[in-house]
Amino acid sequence: MLHWIQYIRGYVTIKVWGYSVERLLNLCGNHDILVWEIEDHGDYHTMHISIEGFFALKPLLKKTGTRVKVLHRYGVPFFMSKMLARKIFVAGLVCCILFWCLTSRFIWDIRIEGNLSLTEDVLLDYLEERGIHTAMKKSDLQIESLEQALREDYDLITWTSAQLKGTTLLIRIKENDMPVYEAEEQKESSQGMDLTATRDGVVTYIITRKGVPLVAQGQSVKAGDVLVSGAIPVYNEDTTVRKYQFVEADADIILRYGKNITLEEAVAYEEKIYTGETIGIPVFGVGEKALTFRFPGIPYDYYDISEEKSQVKLLDHLYLPLYYGKRTVQEYEIAIKKHTDDEMKVLLQARWDKIIETLEEKGVQIAKKNVTIKKNEEKWVLTAGLQLEEAAVKRRPSRIVQTPQEDASEQTAE
Amino acid sequence: MESLKLPKDTMLGAAIVTVTGNREALVENYKGILEYTTESIVLQGKNARICFEGKNLSIDYYTNEDMKISGRIDALRYL
Numbered sequence: 001m002l003h004w005i006q007y008i009r010g011y012v013t014i015k016v017w018g019y020s021v022e023r024l025l026n027l028c029g030n031h032d033i034l035v036w037e038i039e040d041h042g043d044y045h046t047m048h049i050s051i052e053g054f055f056a057l058k059p060l061l062k063k064t065g066t067r068v069k070v071l072h073r074y075g076v077p078f079f080m081s082k083m084l085a086r087k088i089f090v091a092g093l094v095c096c097i098l099f100w101c102l103t104s105r106f107i108w109d110i111r112i113e114g115n116l117s118l119t120e121d122v123l124l125d126y127l128e129e130r131g132i133h134t135a136m137k138k139s140d141l142q143i144e145s146l147e148q149a150l151r152e153d154y155d156l157i158t159w160t161s162a163q164l165k166g167t168t169l170l171i172r173i174k175e176n177d178m179p180v181y182e183a184e185e186q187k188e189s190s191q192g193m194d195l196t197a198t199r200d201g202v203v204t205y206i207i208t209r210k211g212v213p214l215v216a217q218g219q220s221v222k223a224g225d226v227l228v229s230g231a232i233p234v235y236n237e238d239t240t241v242r243k244y245q246f247v248e249a250d251a252d253i254i255l256r257y258g259k260n261i262t263l264e265e266a267v268a269y270e271e272k273i274y275t276g277e278t279i280g281i282p283v284f285g286v287g288e289k290a291l292t293f294r295f296p297g298i299p300y301d302y303y304d305i306s307e308e309k310s311q312v313k314l315l316d317h318l319y320l321p322l323y324y325g326k327r328t329v330q331e332y333e334i335a336i337k338k339h340t341d342d343e344m345k346v347l348l349q350a351r352w353d354k355i356i357e358t359l360e361e362k363g364v365q366i367a368k369k370n371v372t373i374k375k376n377e378e379k380w381v382l383t384a385g386l387q388l389e390e391a392a393v394k395r396r397p398s399r400i401v402q403t404p405q406e407d408a409s410e411q412t413a414e
Numbered sequence: 415m416e417s418l419k420l421p422k423d424t425m426l427g428a429a430i431v432t433v434t435g436n437r438e439a440l441v442e443n444y445k446g447i448l449e450y451t452t453e454s455i456v457l458q459g460k461n462a463r464i465c466f467e468g469k470n471l472s473i474d475y476y477t478n479e480d481m482k483i484s485g486r487i488d489a490l491r492y493l
Contacts, residue, residue: 021450022446022447022448022449022450025446025447025450025473025476026446026447028476029446029447029476029477029478030478032477032478034475034476034477035475035476036473036474036475036476037472037473037474037475038450038472038473038474038475038476039472039473040450040451040452040471040472042452045450047473
């Protein structure tokens, strides 16, 4: 403590020599001048003395016939005068401290832990919507309400914890491990649902679980035709419809239909041959704007441009809107070439396989196929006649509507 | 005098020497310093001189009221 006070007020180390150092010490004591760490070096003594003490020492030196020399200066007053000589350094130091004080009031990083099925992007977007993003003020953040909102807006999240660690916002969540069953929506059955065909075809298979089938196996239908009605009529004794019971029609129905596919593949093709000539252009970007060092012009007839850009980032998540990279211009020449028969086969086969694959992905089965390939000098043409089978049905609200008048009249009849 | 129970040092002007081991000595109520080398330090009290002898003696601080001596103290004599 005493040491700190001495340091703040400033002190010097002096070398004292001459006739009687002891007498000088006595005088110092009498004049209330504090000296400490007095050491005897034979010819001379060294001691520490405060700045005020040093200035009060002059008359005493004369009296005792001793001489003094300052060896070292310590303390804040000397430090300050040293610092004042380095104005820019001090200004930089002050700016630096201010900068730290200022930036530590913002959130510079958002980390999310514990999310398994909710991706970080989803959660970050959600936070952004709530006005929580990097470079926001810490004081604007309401942790309690954020935790609550996360739990309320995502059913999957069962527990949340948000905390500020320095300038990092750490959000820890726990997702529900148990599967979430959504309550099956009970539809009001005031109106039935029909099954209708989505395309023209022939019914090859029909099994009805709910509703009234209106078509039979082998019957041709048109797109939009009702296949299974969701309105089940309840008949009177005279076979007139008394009322309808509405259900959601459910049935396995397969429609068969024909489809023609034509694929053309030209024998001649253009090939890019890269000449190996390239130009690299450095690119720098700030925000949306990119800055490139332009050349007077690209001296190639045909060229590809590719660009690689990297973003400057601090920490793991904080990206600065600064980009740097390289734009590469590659020259090529066009050569006209012809595919060989084997190549043509492979090309067509690949395209054909892709079509079949997409059909199968949609749940379409191929009942029959008839494929022919016609070749000539310029191109190969693949023609295929397919017989496809597909559950091409769609649910649609029933067109039959219960009229309340009927109900009323029946009630009076009863 | 005794019955007043006043501290003796103020009344008699006697020096108080507190020695800690042989490494440190605190002296209060002295008049001045007569001699100071690394081997001996002689202080003037009201009635007697106090002489510290030893090796590497140095004065940690020195004020009007008290002073502290450190180093290896071999002997403490009253002259």
